[in-house]
Each structure stands twice: as structure tokens, then as C-alpha cells.
Amino acid sequence: MSTRDRDRLPLMQGTLDVLILRILIFGPQHGQGIARAIKESSDHELLVEHGALYPALQRLEEKGWIAAKWGTSSNNRKARFYSLTRTGRERLVRESTKWRRLAAAMSRVLGPETEPR
Amino acid sequence: MISFFRRHRSREDFASEIEAHLDLEVDRLVADGWSRDRARQEALRAFGNVALARERFYEKSRWVWLEQAAQDLRYAWRTLRQSPSFFATTVLTLMVGIGVTTVAFTVFNAYVLRPYAVRTPSSLYQISWRSPTSGGVGFRWRDYLELNDRRDLFDDVVAETSRFVSSDGQPLAAVLVSGNYFEALGPRILLGRAFTAADDDAVVVISHQAWRRQFASAPDVIGKEIALNGRHFTIVGVLRPEFTGLGGFPQDLWVPLSVYAPIADPDLIGPQQARTLELVARIREGVSPDQVKARLSSFIQHAVEAPTGEQPQAFIEPATRNSLSLQMLAVLSPVFAAFVLVLVTACANVSNVMLARGVSRQREIAMRLSLGASRGRVVRQLFTEGLLISLFAGLGAVAFASVALRAMVAAFFGTLPPAVAGILRLVPLDLDYRVFVFTMTASMTATVMFALIPALQASRLSLIDNVRGTGASMRHGSKLRHALVIGQVAVSLILVTLAVTLARNGAAVGSIDLGYQSAGVISINVRGNQDDLIRHLVPVLAADPRVAEVAATGGNPLFIRTRSVAAAPGEGSPARPVRYTFVAPEYFSILRVPIVQGRGFRTDEARLAASVAIVSSATAKTYWPGVDPIGKTIRIERAEGRPVDELPGYTQLTVIGTAPDVVSGLVVDGADPGHIYLPITADDPHATAALVRGRTPRDLDPQTLQTIFGRVAKDPQVFEALPLDEMRDLQIYPLRAASWVGFLLGALALGLSVSGLYGVLIYTVNQRTREIGIRVALGATGTAVVRLIVSQSARLAAIGAGIGLVAAGGSLKALSSVVQLQTISLLDATAFAAGVVLVVGAAALAAYQPARRATRIDPSQALRADV
Numbered sequence: 001m002s003t004r005d006r007d008r009l010p011l012m013q014g015t016l017d018v019l020i021l022r023i024l025i026f027g028p029q030h031g032q033g034i035a036r037a038i039k040e041s042s043d044h045e046l047l048v049e050h051g052a053l054y055p056a057l058q059r060l061e062e063k064g065w066i067a068a069k070w071g072t073s074s075n076n077r078k079a080r081f082y083s084l085t086r087t088g089r090e091r092l093v094r095e096s097t098k099w100r101r102l103a104a105a106m107s108r109v110l111g112p113e114t115e116p117r
Numbered sequence: 118m119i120s121f122f123r124r125h126r127s128r129e130d131f132a133s134e135i136e137a138h139l140d141l142e143v144d145r146l147v148a149d150g151w152s153r154d155r156a157r158q159e160a161l162r163a164f165g166n167v168a169l170a171r172e173r174f175y176e177k178s179r180w181v182w183l184e185q186a187a188q189d190l191r192y193a194w195r196t197l198r199q200s201p202s203f204f205a206t207t208v209l210t211l212m213v214g215i216g217v218t219t220v221a222f223t224v225f226n227a228y229v230l231r232p233y234a235v236r237t238p239s240s241l242y243q244i245s246w247r248s249p250t251s252g253g254v255g256f257r258w259r260d261y262l263e264l265n266d267r268r269d270l271f272d273d274v275v276a277e278t279s280r281f282v283s284s285d286g287q288p289l290a291a292v293l294v295s296g297n298y299f300e301a302l303g304p305r306i307l308l309g310r311a312f313t314a315a316d317d318d319a320v321v322v323i324s325h326q327a328w329r330r331q332f333a334s335a336p337d338v339i340g341k342e343i344a345l346n347g348r349h350f351t352i353v354g355v356l357r358p359e360f361t362g363l364g365g366f367p368q369d370l371w372v373p374l375s376v377y378a379p380i381a382d383p384d385l386i387g388p389q390q391a392r393t394l395e396l397v398a399r400i401r402e403g404v405s406p407d408q409v410k411a412r413l414s415s416f417i418q419h420a421v422e423a424p425t426g427e428q429p430q431a432f433i434e435p436a437t438r439n440s441l442s443l444q445m446l447a448v449l450s451p452v453f454a455a456f457v458l459v460l461v462t463a464c465a466n467v468s469n470v471m472l473a474r475g476v477s478r479q480r481e482i483a484m485r486l487s488l489g490a491s492r493g494r495v496v497r498q499l500f501t502e503g504l505l506i507s508l509f510a511g512l513g514a515v516a517f518a519s520v521a522l523r524a525m526v527a528a529f530f531g532t533l534p535p536a537v538a539g540i541l542r543l544v545p546l547d548l549d550y551r552v553f554v555f556t557m558t559a560s561m562t563a564t565v566m567f568a569l570i571p572a573l574q575a576s577r578l579s580l581i582d583n584v585r586g587t588g589a590s591m592r593h594g595s596k597l598r599h600a601l602v603i604g605q606v607a608v609s610l611i612l613v614t615l616a617v618t619l620a621r622n623g624a625a626v627g628s629i630d631l632g633y634q635s636a637g638v639i640s641i642n643v644r645g646n647q648d649d650l651i652r653h654l655v656p657v658l659a660a661d662p663r664v665a666e667v668a669a670t671g672g673n674p675l676f677i678r679t680r681s682v683a684a685a686p687g688e689g690s691p692a693r694p695v696r697y698t699f700v701a702p703e704y705f706s707i708l709r710v711p712i713v714q715g716r717g718f719r720t721d722e723a724r725l726a727a728s729v730a731i732v733s734s735a736t737a738k739t740y741w742p743g744v745d746p747i748g749k750t751i752r753i754e755r756a757e758g759r760p761v762d763e764l765p766g767y768t769q770l771t772v773i774g775t776a777p778d779v780v781s782g783l784v785v786d787g788a789d790p791g792h793i794y795l796p797i798t799a800d801d802p803h804a805t806a807a808l809v810r811g812r813t814p815r816d817l818d819p820q821t822l823q824t825i826f827g828r829v830a831k832d833p834q835v836f837e838a839l840p841l842d843e844m845r846d847l848q849i850y851p852l853r854a855a856s857w858v859g860f861l862l863g864a865l866a867l868g869l870s871v872s873g874l875y876g877v878l879i880y881t882v883n884q885r886t887r888e889i890g891i892r893v894a895l896g897a898t899g900t901a902v903v904r905l906i907v908s909q910s911a912r913l914a915a916i917g918a919g920i921g922l923v924a925a926g927g928s929l930k931a932l933s934s935v936v937q938l939q940t941i942s943l944l945d946a947t948a949f950a951a952g953v954v955l956v957v958g959a960a961a962l963a964a965y966q967p968a969r970r971a972t973r974i975d976p977s978q979a980l981r982a983d984v
Contacts, residue, residue, distance in 0.1 A: 031134065032141035035163075050142070051165030054135060058126070075144055080134045 211510035214463025216517030234359035236303030273301035281834035304360035511560030534843030606917025616859030632779030655799035671699030686740035715774030890979025914960030
């Protein structure tokens with residue numbers, strides 16, 4: 001791994017699913033797009049190993065939270081596009097509430113930043 | 118919905134998605150200013166392990182389970198092929214265990230579970246009647262005709278009555294049926310056709326069994342003639358094996374009642390119609406049995422003869438042959454338990470072998486675990502091996518059961534008294550799908566018991582323990598193995614003790630002195646309700662030159678038809694129930710029973726049915742102890758709520774003689790506690806049976822008797838002739854048969870425990886090779902080494918025998934409190950001793966070879982061996 005990657009945060013167990021669902025709320029997207037979107041919307045803080053993304057997508061698809069269809073990307077490449085299903089949307093609402101509460105609680109416990117990075 | 122329509126993705130689809138991802142990423146990086154080559158490298162780096170991602174996807178797919186199962190199966194097959202002796206031992210052991218259980222289940226299935234092979238058996242009901250003190254199933258032909266017209270209640274009503282008919286002197290079980298019988302019931306036909314109501318020729322449909330037995334399964338049997346009571350009937354059809362009639366007794370042939378009736382005795386459809394027809398109705402859909410009962414009340418009033426002043430009521434019950442009741446299960450469960458015990462012993466053996474194998478395979482398993490196999494996968498692998506074994510064992514068990522059943526049926530008919538074997542029919546003991554499912558389930562269950570548990574045991578090991586080849590788990594394993602062997606020894610002791618007890622009782626009962634000479638005497642009873650035929654038969658027999666002696670009786674000895682009456686010795690003393698039998702004066706001489714005191718009956722006393730009596734010695738002793746009974750009087754009381762019979766016309770009897778005590782009821786009950794004989798002749802209404810003795814034993818063979826009977830009745834088979842000796846054998850037969858079965862099961866269990874014990878000892882010797890080597894090197898003698906092995910064997914056998922003795926003693930004691938028979942002793946010290954001796958012998962036998970092997974251990978080699 002390059003030094004650049006080493007500074008990033010590895011994903012905690014169970015967070016990837018929520019992130020994928022969140023990204024898909026803006027419309028259908030293929031795997032590579034999802035990976036890039038996670039990276040960009042987290043200000044390059046989160047590290048997603050692309051290889052781990054696909055089993056996760058597969059899992060979500062099997063749970064029926066997302067649906068997939070082969071299509072063509074903007075630069076005319078064949079890609080598998082994922083979109084949010086209704087159950088996926090409900091799931092996202094529930095999960096993101098949970099995560100927000102967790103994050104808020106965590107930051108309350110940890111208090112204001114004492115040490116500058 | 119989504120999941121319903123979702124198609125499973127192929128691996129190719131997944132791979133192309135990854136490929137698409139890489140292409141997109143490369144495009145993106147190139148757009149950011151990377152060179153194509155570096156962009157490709159970076160995309161791959163960011164992706165991580167492509168192979169792992171594919172692997173993960175693959176493991177998620179549903180086919181992987183199947184693929185792994187196939188792998189496991191292939192691997193299991195290879196493993197088992199590599200150790201053929203292990204494979205053969207386990208498969209054969211289980212085959213015997215499950216096969217034995219399958220035999221028991223097949224019989225149970227044939228008699229209890231199998232439904233009628235007719236159309237919609239659940240809508241068939243038998244019609245009978247009951248009144249407060251009486252009841253019956255017999256109706257007249259005209260009653261049948263009336264009911265068969267009741268289309269408001271029934272789809273069909275069939276009438277049937279069964280009897281034995283003579284076919285060239287041989288008894289055949291025949292059913293006389295109404296013409297609509299086959300159309301109404303719909304059993305399936307194998308050859309030819311069934312007869313219909315339109316058939317008024319002498320036609321007959323035969324059963325599959327009869328076709329096999331009488332015609333050797335000849336395909337051209339249709340159109341052949343068969344003689345029934347001297348008349349010729351044409352065979353028009355053969356039924357498929359699964360239909361054997363509506364009763365529990367399998368029938369040989371079916372003839373139209375309308376054709377047979379004129380030659381029957383009495384005529385069933387003529388002016389004098391006997392109430393002998395049984396009616397089975399198919400109730401219309403939507404009509405309940407209760408409705409039928411209510412709407413048949415007026416029919417029953419005029420159709421049957423109830424005792425005066427009583428209102429007969431219709432009784433409608435399902436015409437199913439055997440209903441499975443809790444009571445029946447309670448009776449059958451101990452029998453089944455004996456069979457299951459053998460299976461348990463077999464399973465214990467296999468479990469033992471499996472455990473030993475699991476221990477010896479610990480290193481292999483450890484290797485697989487350390488190479489990354491999951492524990493679940495290892496367990497599944499071992500489980501697959503067990504499943505494979507159980508598959509072979511199950512198939513083998515079915516084959517075993519089929520052979521064993523055939524042998525058992527042959528042995529059964531071969532050992533039965535010939536006169537009984539001739540009229541006895543068994544329902545077909547087929548291995549149908551129910552048996553197959555049972556066997557396979559038993560086999561699989563056994564797998565879980567004997568394969569999965571050792572499998573878990575083996576994989577529970579920690580890696581380090583395994584690679585070292587020692588550990589706590591092994592000690593635990595040997596404890597379990599010892600427990601299994603102890604259990605086996607206990608089970609075989611129980612079975613052997615039971616078998617010896619039964620056999621000894623059978624022999625004891627067989628040697629009981631009946632008190633009369635039964636050899637050469639043939640008992641004749643009348644089937645059905647035509648007892649008055651005796652009055653015609655006795656003179657014909659007496660006139661026949663081949664007959665030496667004949668005596669009419671009111672019930673023959675050994676036929677369990679003796680009755681009791683309340684009798685008291687003179688005035689003032691209380692009446693007690695005592696057995697009585699009406700006998701002709703010749704009775705005592707034909708049975709070679711001497712008159713001890715006084716005299717026998719005179720002919721005129723018999724003709725007048727005089728109020729004189731001959732009493733048994735026991736009765737004389739209880740009534741008049743120490744006093745000459747001749748000339749004393751016996752007071753006969755009216756039965757008032759006592760379990761005794763009325764004896765109308767008799768109030769006082771004068772004792773004219775005494776006879777020795779004899780066995781007149783069940784042989785197991787021993788000699789009668791008391792008996793009163795009253796004189797009759799064959800003309801008396803009390804004469805319902807006869808005894809006959811030929812000039813030589815061979816004079817009155819069944820064929821000859823049939824000819825003589827044919828002179829008296831149109832249906833010679835209305836008389837049932839059975840030599841007294843065979844009746845005695847028949848009474849003891851269940852005891853003998855049970856002891857044979859017990860011996861077989863006991864021998865199997867004993868054999869299994871010997872091999873189980875042997876396995877444990879050999880294993881110990883192998884495990885302790887090094888220790889024994891050290892002992893020998895330090896100067897231990899051969900005797901000491903032998904003692905080491907033998908003491909282990911003896912300890913296991915002794916604990917097992919102890920448990921077995923307690924269990925056998927306890928259960929037999931419980932049983933003996935239920936079965937209270939004088940001649941049966943269930944707590945038989947000899948039987949227990951025999952069981953112990955056998956088990957000790959088995960333990961010694963099992964220890965012999967391992968002990969020899971132990972003495973041959975070469976210390977120098979044992980010490981160098983890598984343990």
C-alpha cells in the first residue's frame with residue numbers, strides 16, 4: 001500500500017453497507033462509481049478496497065436492498081448499475097439514524113478535540 | 118417479489134463486472150493524467166485481491182454446497198475404499214442391526230399400518246347391531262337386499278361370509294360374496310377379470326397367494342377349473358397381492374354367493390336364510406355414520422333377533438382391518454424394543470469403531486484443520502462418510518430383511534403343527550415404500566448417532582494436542598468407548614437371559630403330563646354355528662371301519678372352551694365355580710383316563726342326560742376331604758351375577774365315580790383345579806364336538822376325514838379336525854417361537870458385543886504398545902501381560918453383566934407380577950446363570966487374540982517406535 005493510503009481510515013465492520021445505500025440515493029451507479037463516490041464524499045478520508053466492494057454489493061442485492069442491471073456508462077463502457085429498492089431506502093433511513101446517534105454519542109463521550117492532528 | 122424474480126448470477130457475470138470496474142477505473146485514472154500501463158497497475162492495486170473477491174462470491178453461491186457435498190462424497194468414497202475392512206465391518210454390522218429392525222417393522226406394517234387395497238377405504242363401514250345384553254354382525258340375505266336399496270345412505274352394500282372349503286381334500290379359505298363385491302370395493306386385478314352381479318356361473322376369483330401356492334403362478338390359470346367341495350368352478354381372475362379380503366385373515370378365493378348358496382349348508386338365499394352374512398357398506402358422501410345409525414333403527418328392529426324386551430340398535434364402525442390403538446402399541450412395544458436393542462448394540466459397535474478410527478485419524482484431521490479447513494467442513498466430511506455407510510447399510514438391510522422374512526415364514530410354517538399350517542394364512546409381508554422409508558430413516562438416524570457424535574468428538578481437538586497425538590480428548594473417547602461396550606454386554610445379557618427363560622419354560626410346559634393319552638386322538642369341532650352336525654357325524658364315524666373309538670363331547674380338552682358352574686358339596690356349604698364338561702361315556706376310554714373310584718357312565722344315563730356326575734380327584738378332595746365321594750350329591754346353584762354359566766335342568770348331581778386330574782384348558786395353566794363330568798350322547802344339544810381315535814394312527818389322515826365329513830355335510834370343511842397333540846404343540850408354539858427369536862436376537866447381540874469388546878482391547882494393546890514394551894523390558898512375564906489385557910476385558914464384561922442382570926431381573930420381575938401362570942417361572946436362576954456364563958465366555962473369547970498380540974510385543978521394537 002502506498003503512504004497515501006496508510007493515512008486513511010479503514011472501514012469499520014458494517015459501515016460499507018450504509019455507505020453504498022447512501023451513495024445510491026442519488027440514482028443508479030456502477031461499482032467503480034460507488035467506490036469513487038465514497039472516497040470523494042468522505043474527503044478522501046475513507047479507504048474502500050475495491051475488491052471488498054463487490055461481495056458487499058452482491059450481499060445487498062441478495063437481501064433485496066438494491067437491484068442491479070447491466071447498462072452503459074457515460075464513457076460508453078458496459079457496467080453493472082445498482083439502484084436502491086424500496087426496502088433499501090427504508091433500511092438506509094433506519095441505519096443512518098443509528099449511525100448518526102452513534103457518532104453523536106461517541107463525540108460526546110470523547111469530548112472536544114484536545115490534541116491537534 | 119424481488120427475491121422471487123431475482124436470477125442467480127453466474128460466476129462469469131461476476132467476473133465481467135470486475136473487469137468492467139477495472140476498465141472504468143483505468144479510464145478515470147487516464148483522464149486524471151496517468152499513463153495507461155500505470156493506471157492499470159493502480160486499478161489492480163486499489164482493487165486488492167481479485168482472486169479473493171471471486172472466491173468470496175463463489176462461496177456465496179448456492180451451488181457451492183452441492184459441489185462441496187460431491188467433493189465430500191468422492192473423498193469419503195476414496196477413504197472408505199482405502200480401508201475396506203473398516204467399511205465392510207461397519208456396513209455389515211449396521212446392516213444386521215437395521216435389517217433386524219426392518220423385519221420387525223415389516224410385520225408391523227403388514228398387519229397394522231397397511232390400509233385396505235380398495236377404493237377409498239375410509240368410507241367403508243361394517244354394519245352390526247347391539248342391545249343391552251346381546252349383539253351381532255350376522256344378517257340374512259333379504260336384509261342385505263333391503264339395505265343395498267337404501268341409496269339415501271349408501272353407495273353400495275356388500276355381503277360376505279367366509280368359510281373353509283375343500284379342494285381335493287385341502288382346505289381353502291373362501292369368501293362367499295354378493296355379486297357387486299368387486300365393483301363396490303374396487304380391488305385391483307392382476308389377471309383375468311373380477312365377477313359382477315351379472316355372473317351366475319360357477320366362477321371364482323383367486324388371491325395372489327393362492328395363485329402362487331396352488332397353481333405355482335401359472336400364467337394360463339384363467340379358465341382352469343378348481344374343485345370346491347366337489348363342484349367345479351372356473352377361475353376367471355387373479356387379484357393383485359395387496360388385496361387379501363376385508364378381514365384380518367387373508368382369503369384364498371371369492372365365489373358369488375348366489376352361485377354357491379344352493380350347495381351351502383344351510384342354503385343362504387333359500388327360504389331358510391341363516392343370519393351369517395356380514396354387511397359392509399360404502400356410506401354416501403355427506404352422510405355421517407351417526408346419521409346412518411339413526412336412520413337404520415327401524416331396519417334393525419325387524420332384521421335381527423334381540424333378546425325379548427330389548428331394543429336392538431344399529432352399530433356402525435369403520436371396516437378397517439386393524440386400527441392402531443395405544444393399547445396395541447403398549448403390547449407390541451416390548452417386542453419391538455427387543456429388536457431395537459439389537460440395533461442399538463450394532464450402533465454401539467459402529468460408534469466404537471468410528472471412535473477408534475477418529476482417534477487414529479486425528480493427525481489427518483489436524484493436518485486438514487491446520488491447512489485451513491473449517492471445523493464445519495471437517496465435520497461435514499466425516500458425516501458424509503457416515504452417510505455413505507448408512508446408505509449401503511440401509512440397502513443391505515432391505516435385502517437382509519427380505520431374505521430373513523422369507524426364511525422366517527418358511528420356518529414358521531415348517532415348525533407349526535401340520536394341521537394348523539394347512540389352514541393358517543399370513544398377510545403378504547411386503548417391503549413396500551413405508552418399509553423402505555423406515556429403513557432409510559433408521560439408517561440415517563443411526564448415522565447421526567454413530568457417525569456424527571464421533572465426528573464432533575474428533576474435531577473438538579486442539580491443534581497442538583493433535584499433532585502430538587495425545588490429549589485429554591482421547592481419554593474422554595476411551596471412556597465413551599468403554600461405556601458403549603458395557604452397554605452392549607448388558608443388552609446381550611438381557612436378551613440371552615430372556616431367551617433361555619422362554620426356552621426353559623417352553624420345554625417345561627411341553628413336558629407337562631396332560632393326565633391322558635393325547636397321541637392318536639383327533640379333535641373335531643364345528644366351524645360356525647352348526648353344532649347340531651355333531652349328532653349326524655358321530656354315528657357315521659362310529660360305523661366307519663377305520664375308526665376305533667369315538668366320543669361326543671360338549672367341548673374338547675385343550676380347546677379352551679371349558680365352562681364353569683356354581684356348585685356346592687351338599688346342603689349348607691357355599692357354592693364355588695367349578696369347571697364342567699358334557700361327555701359321552703366313551704370319553705374316558707378314548708383318552709385312556711381310568712375311573713379311579715366308582716364306575717363310568719352307563720349308556721342309559723347318557724341317553725337320558727341323567728343327573729349323575731364323575732368328578733376329578735381334585736374336586737373330590739376339596740369337597741369331601743378324606744371321605745369316599747361316591748354317592749355324595751353336588752348342588753348346582755343358579756348363576757346370580759357370578760362369572761359362571763347357567764346349567765338349566767340340573768339342580769343336584771349324584772357322584773358315581775372319580776377320574777384323575779387332567780389338563781383341559783391351557784397347558785400353561787396346568788391340571789384343572791377341579792372338574793365335573795356330565796353324561797350325554799351325540800344326540801344331546803350339548804354335544805358340540807367329538808373325539809375320535811383311529812384303529813392305527815395312520816387310518817384317519819386328513820384326506821380320509823374329509824371324505825367322511827363329506828358324507829355328513831355339503832361343506833366338509835365345516836368340521837375342523839385337529840389332532841390333540843398338535844393342539845398341544847400349538848399352545849406351546851408362541852413360547853417356543855418367542856424363545857427362538859430371543860435366541861437369534863441374543864446371539865446377534867452377543868456376537869456384536871464380542872467384536873465390540875475385541876475392538877476396544879486391540880485398540881488398548883495398540884495404544885499401550887510402548888508401555889507394555891517397557892514392562893516387558895523391565896522383566897514383566899507373559900502372564901502379567903496377559904493379565905493386563907484380560908483384566909480390562911473382565912472389568913468391562915463384569916460391569917456390563919452387572920447392569921444387565923439388574924435390568925433383566927427388574928424387567929422380568931415386573932413381567933412376572935403381570936403374568937401369573939403356575940407353570941411359568943420368569944425369575945429362573947438357571948437362565949440368569951446361563952446368561953452370565955455366556956457373557957463371561959464372550960469376554961474371554963474377545964480377550965484371547967488381543968492378549969496374544971500383547972505377549973508378542975517385542976520390547977526393543979516397541980521402544981524404538983515413534984509414538
